[in-house]
Amino acid sequence: xxxxxxxxxxxxxxxxxxxxxxxxxxxxxxxxxxxxxxxxxxxxxxxxxxxxxxxxxxxxxxxxxxxxxxxxxxxxxxxxxxxxxxxxxxxxxxxxx
Amino acid sequence: xxxxxxxxxxxxxxxxxxxxxxxxxxxxxxxxxxxxxxxxxxxxxxxxxxxxxxxxxxxxxxxxxxxxxxxxxxxxxxxxxxxxxxxxxxxxxxxxxxxxxxxxxxxxxxxxxxxxxxxxxxxxxxxxxxxxxxxxxxxxxxxxxxxxxxxxxxxxxxxxxxxxxxxxxxxxxxxxxxxxxxxxxxxxxxxxxxxxxxxxxxxxxxxxxxxxxxxxxxxxxxxxxxxxxxxxxxxxxxxxxxxxxxxxxxxxxxxxxxxxxxxxxxxxxxxxxxxxxxxxxxxxxxxxxxxxxxxxxxxxxxxxxxxxxxxxxxxxxxxxxxxxxxxxxxxxxxxxxxxxxxxxxxxxxxxxxxxxxxxxxxxxxxxxxxxxxxxxxxxxxxxxxxxxxxxxxxxxxxxxxxxxxxxxxxxxxxxxxxxxxxxxxxxxxxxxxxxxxxxxxxxxx
Numbered sequence: 001x002x003x004x005x006x007x008x009x010x011x012x013x014x015x016x017x018x019x020x021x022x023x024x025x026x027x028x029x030x031x032x033x034x035x036x037x038x039x040x041x042x043x044x045x046x047x048x049x050x051x052x053x054x055x056x057x058x059x060x061x062x063x064x065x066x067x068x069x070x071x072x073x074x075x076x077x078x079x080x081x082x083x084x085x086x087x088x089x090x091x092x093x094x095x096x097x
Numbered sequence: 098x099x100x101x102x103x104x105x106x107x108x109x110x111x112x113x114x115x116x117x118x119x120x121x122x123x124x125x126x127x128x129x130x131x132x133x134x135x136x137x138x139x140x141x142x143x144x145x146x147x148x149x150x151x152x153x154x155x156x157x158x159x160x161x162x163x164x165x166x167x168x169x170x171x172x173x174x175x176x177x178x179x180x181x182x183x184x185x186x187x188x189x190x191x192x193x194x195x196x197x198x199x200x201x202x203x204x205x206x207x208x209x210x211x212x213x214x215x216x217x218x219x220x221x222x223x224x225x226x227x228x229x230x231x232x233x234x235x236x237x238x239x240x241x242x243x244x245x246x247x248x249x250x251x252x253x254x255x256x257x258x259x260x261x262x263x264x265x266x267x268x269x270x271x272x273x274x275x276x277x278x279x280x281x282x283x284x285x286x287x288x289x290x291x292x293x294x295x296x297x298x299x300x301x302x303x304x305x306x307x308x309x310x311x312x313x314x315x316x317x318x319x320x321x322x323x324x325x326x327x328x329x330x331x332x333x334x335x336x337x338x339x340x341x342x343x344x345x346x347x348x349x350x351x352x353x354x355x356x357x358x359x360x361x362x363x364x365x366x367x368x369x370x371x372x373x374x375x376x377x378x379x380x381x382x383x384x385x386x387x388x389x390x391x392x393x394x395x396x397x398x399x400x401x402x403x404x405x406x407x408x409x410x411x412x413x414x415x416x417x418x419x420x421x422x423x424x425x426x427x428x429x430x431x432x433x434x435x436x437x438x439x440x441x442x443x444x445x446x447x448x449x450x451x452x453x454x455x456x457x458x459x460x461x462x463x464x465x466x467x468x469x470x471x472x473x474x475x476x477x478x479x480x481x482x483x484x485x486x487x488x489x490x491x492x493x494x495x496x497x498x499x500x501x502x503x504x505x506x507x508x509x510x511x512x513x514x515x516x517x518x519x520x521x522x523x524x525x526x527x528x529x530x531x532x533x534x535x536x537x538x539x540x541x542x
Binding site for chain 1: 101107112123134138142146157164165169172189190192195213223463
């Protein structure tokens with residue numbers, strides 16, 4: 001038998017931070033949206049907001065424009081700071097395509 | 098999205114709800130959001146990452162078969178099924194081959210160049226040598242590849258360039274004596290293929306493999322390049338410095354300030370090429386021939402290429418390649434690099450009415466750069482902020498008929514890097530002469 005041994009070309013990955021912990025429930029929670037304002041986000045995210053408010057009457061859902069919007073701004077440190085300062089329990093990010 | 102999250106150091110998965118792309122188009126039916134709202138709720142509450150730890154160091158893989166041919170087939174099949182191939186045959190990156198390629202590095206194999214976006218794969222000198230080995234490369238090519246990788250990693254917005262639907266590809270301009278030394282083409286057919294000057298194909302293919310395998314730029318998943326732009330080998334070529342007209346400077350000197358004779362790379366992210374038939378067909382004088390050709394080049398450049406807005410201030414709208422024989426003829430009648438750029442800049446301006454008709458101002462308005470937003474007041478609108486942004490390169494075969502316009506795609510900057518060669522470089526070049534035949538002025542035709 002001929003044996004060929006060669007390198008995996010994909011390069012190692014380094015996990016430096018955990019994903020955010022999940023919520024036990026959405027009851028009474030405060031939820032925000034980070035929107036890139038593209039790919040129909042301006043229609044879909046309000047629909048999600050409306051449904052959250054209907055399904056969880058004691059929930060607080062911030063307005064879609066509570067934080068800076070648009071691809072150029074949503075990845076900025078300042079946006080992350082605003083999210084943190086707003087005291088939300090979770091954010092929904094959309095839309096990617 | 099998985100690339101995007103792993104690129105910032107999270108486990109390579111995320112709580113996502115995905116829909117068919119037609120739901121993201123204007124006027125679409127968005128009711129599927131309503132129907133699947135529970136999945137969004139679950140993403141906030143029940144979702145768990147499937148990746149507990151990092152993938153660890155790159156490992157060795159083994160295939161076995163009764164004959165060498167069959168083992169090679171198995172290796173190539175494995176490259177494809179693991180999503181590491183490009184559809185063309187590859188050379189397995191064996192320890193022996195990778196160690197040979199690594200002779201071209203001045204840096205230790207474990208030296209980290211950076212994390213390749215968007216996936217964030219750790220990119221070491223060895224990672225590059227593995228890709229170059231797979232792409233059929235040689236050790237003397239490695240210094241150029243390493244500099245090109247460094248330049249890409251330094252490029253502003255490189256994570257987006259890797260992932261965008263526009264399908265940009267790195268166009269790597271090499272200056273300095275290394276180009277001829279390693280058989281990198283600057284003449285006829287410089288964008289390949291060329292059996293006498295194969296360096297550009299191997300280096301560019303290796304860079305593409307790194308983009309895909311380490312950076313995660315897989316079609317339709319990690320790179321949303323709608324058309325793909327024939328990106329098998331990117332574009333790696335040399336400027337024909339030997340044939341620059343008197344007084345003209347190499348591209349790397351003009352753009353990056355490197356002293357003439359410095360080995361360097363300069364990277365523009367291009368999205369396509371247009372051939373410009375510039376020569377006259379009748380009894381033009383040299384002056385008419387030059388001017389007619391310049392107008393045709395400007396006409397090709399005068400397009401509402403909105404993808405290039407990010408590079409409007411400091412990047413480039415593209416690379417204009419003119420053949421050495423044309424450059425010399427134009428220089429003889431008084432054209433300079435500066436006057437060519439100024440002509441092209443002035444005459445590629447677009448009337449604002451045309452841009453408004455095409456809905457372009459919306460893209461200006463959402464740009465983060467205030468200078469781009471303010472440029473909407475310019476009428477006609479210049480395709481870049483200043484003439485110097487246009488990359489002008491003297492390269493191509495000794496023939497006067499055509500110029501070549503490589504249109505850029507969102508190149509916010511044009512990064513450059515000096516190429517470092519090992520002390521043993523002369524020996525590597527001698528080995529190449531032994532393996533590939535005659536030296537830097539190779540031509541057997």
